[in-house]
Amino acid sequence: xxxxxxxxxxxxxxxxxxxxxxxxxxxxxxxxxxxxxxxxxxxxxxxxxxxxxxxxxxxxxxxxxxxxxxxxxxxxxxxxxxxxxxxxxxxxxxxxxxxxxxxxxxxxxxxxxxxxxxxxxxxxxxxxxxxxxxxxxxxxxxxxxxxxxxxxxxxxxxxxxxxxxxxxxxxxxxxxxxxxxxx
Amino acid sequence: xxxxxxxxxxxxxxxxxxxxxxxxxxxxxxxxxxxxxxxxxxxxxxxxxxxxxxxxxxxxxxxxxxxxxxxxxxxxxxxxxxxxxxxxxxxxxxxxxxxxxxxxxxxxxxxxxxxxxxxxxxxxxxxxxxxxxxxxxxxxxxxxxxxxxxxxxxxxxxxxxxxxxxxxxxxxxxxxxxxxxxxxxxxxxxxxxxxxxxxxxxxxxxxxxxxxxxxxxxx
Ligand code: HEM
Ligand code: FES
Numbered sequence: 001x002x003x004x005x006x007x008x009x010x011x012x013x014x015x016x017x018x019x020x021x022x023x024x025x026x027x028x029x030x031x032x033x034x035x036x037x038x039x040x041x042x043x044x045x046x047x048x049x050x051x052x053x054x055x056x057x058x059x060x061x062x063x064x065x066x067x068x069x070x071x072x073x074x075x076x077x078x079x080x081x082x083x084x085x086x087x088x089x090x091x092x093x094x095x096x097x098x099x100x101x102x103x104x105x106x107x108x109x110x111x112x113x114x115x116x117x118x119x120x121x122x123x124x125x126x127x128x129x130x131x132x133x134x135x136x137x138x139x140x141x142x143x144x145x146x147x148x149x150x151x152x153x154x155x156x157x158x159x160x161x162x163x164x165x166x167x168x169x170x171x172x173x174x175x176x177x178x179x180x181x182x183x
Numbered sequence: 184x185x186x187x188x189x190x191x192x193x194x195x196x197x198x199x200x201x202x203x204x205x206x207x208x209x210x211x212x213x214x215x216x217x218x219x220x221x222x223x224x225x226x227x228x229x230x231x232x233x234x235x236x237x238x239x240x241x242x243x244x245x246x247x248x249x250x251x252x253x254x255x256x257x258x259x260x261x262x263x264x265x266x267x268x269x270x271x272x273x274x275x276x277x278x279x280x281x282x283x284x285x286x287x288x289x290x291x292x293x294x295x296x297x298x299x300x301x302x303x304x305x306x307x308x309x310x311x312x313x314x315x316x317x318x319x320x321x322x323x324x325x326x327x328x329x330x331x332x333x334x335x336x337x338x339x340x341x342x343x344x345x346x347x348x349x350x351x352x353x354x355x356x357x358x359x360x361x362x363x364x365x366x367x368x369x370x371x372x373x374x375x376x377x378x379x380x381x382x383x384x385x386x387x388x389x390x391x392x393x394x395x396x397x398x399x400x401x402x
Contacts, residue, residue: 055261062259100250
């Protein structure tokens with residue numbers, strides 16, 4: 001038993017030595033053996049805890065990468081329904097897969113055009129904290145009800161706390177239909 | 184550094200006394216069979232940890248339960264491991280708890296003054312079975328369904344109250360979403376609360392009464 005401490009792995013393991021009341025044991029051989037055992041048990045416990053804890057981190061973080069809307073083109077509707085010089089709120093339902101569930105979600109986008117061929121598509125989600133903005137024609141701006149932000153017709157911030165302009169989508173027209181895609 | 188922190192805490196909590204009472208207590212010369220209780224305890228900790236992790240994704244809904252379990256097993260990183268540990272750990276619990284009980288019987292460790300330790304032990308044994316039974320339904324697959332049919336039919340055989348017992352277990356006449364949610368509630372809230380309380384008492388008694396020594400011939 002005396003040679004327990006000379007095992008190769010003992011040197012790597014820093015003994016935390018949380019000695020209890022029995023520390024004043026006169027036979028140091030006993031103390032060494034005790035220290036060795038405490039350290040071994042500690043190291044094994046640590047290894048076993050890590051064997052569960054490390055996979056657990058990946059497991060908990062699993063769905064994180066799943067999120068985020070698809071990178072595909074989304075059809076909004078007919079391009080002719082967009083009035084020139086105004087904002088038209090167009091809606092599309094998109095499928096979102098979250099784990100074992102696929103849900104449909106409504107996406108609302110303000111679309112406008114000056115010439116009938118180039119389209120601007122702005123998200124209706126306020127860039128401050130995510131409330132939905134609405135377009136007020138008479139005042140030529142988007143208004144957010146939550147903290148009174150105002151955005152201009154091009155999405156730029158005119159007033160209030162938002163850190164950046166309204167998000168834009170990439171647009172294209174095919175067979176008279178408007179499609180958008182995340183930029 | 185750590186000793187300093189330990190001293191600081193000890194001044195304010197006396198934790199070293201508790202540590203000493205729990206881990207540095209005197210025990211007779213014993214053998215590996217005496218580790219079976221601790222092994223059960225260890226399996227229990229694994230069950231608690233993996234069980235909590237499973238509830239992060241599992242839903243006790245008849246439409247979704249199976250899909251959520253499939254998602255855990257096949258799609259989540261290490262979901263197979265977490266579920267696998269919980270699945271096999273359940274069997275390990277039953278096995279270990281029974282072996283532990285056999286050791287107590289064989290060594291006559293249930294005698295005075297440890298009768299009450301034994302009684303809490305019996306409750307723990309039944310609880311372990313109850314965990315297994317309620318947990319088995321949760322994946323909501325064919326095997327789970329029919330095992331629950333069989334299990335609750337066994338309850339129905341009880342004289343006089345049989346029908347009531349089965350209806351109480353199922354939350355109605357037949358297995359339904361109500362059965363699933365009450366099994367889930369029992370499995371993750373009711374049983375663990377009782378288990379922790381009883382394990383606490385059981386271990387308190389083990390420490391307070393000390394461990395029996397291996398009986399000698401003629402004892
Ligand atoms: C969740 C289930 C259980 C846990 C976690 C558990 C845990 C423990 C632990 C750690 C000990 C210390 C001694 C040893 O490990 O052998 C012990 C002792 C004891 N257990 Fe259990 N036990 C459980 C179930 C049972 C069952 C089912 C019985 C019997 C019906 C039982 C009866 C006893 C008795 C009488 C002692 C005292 C033995 C002695 O002093 O030598 N326990 N238990
Ligand atoms: S969320 Fe729109 S202004 Fe705060």
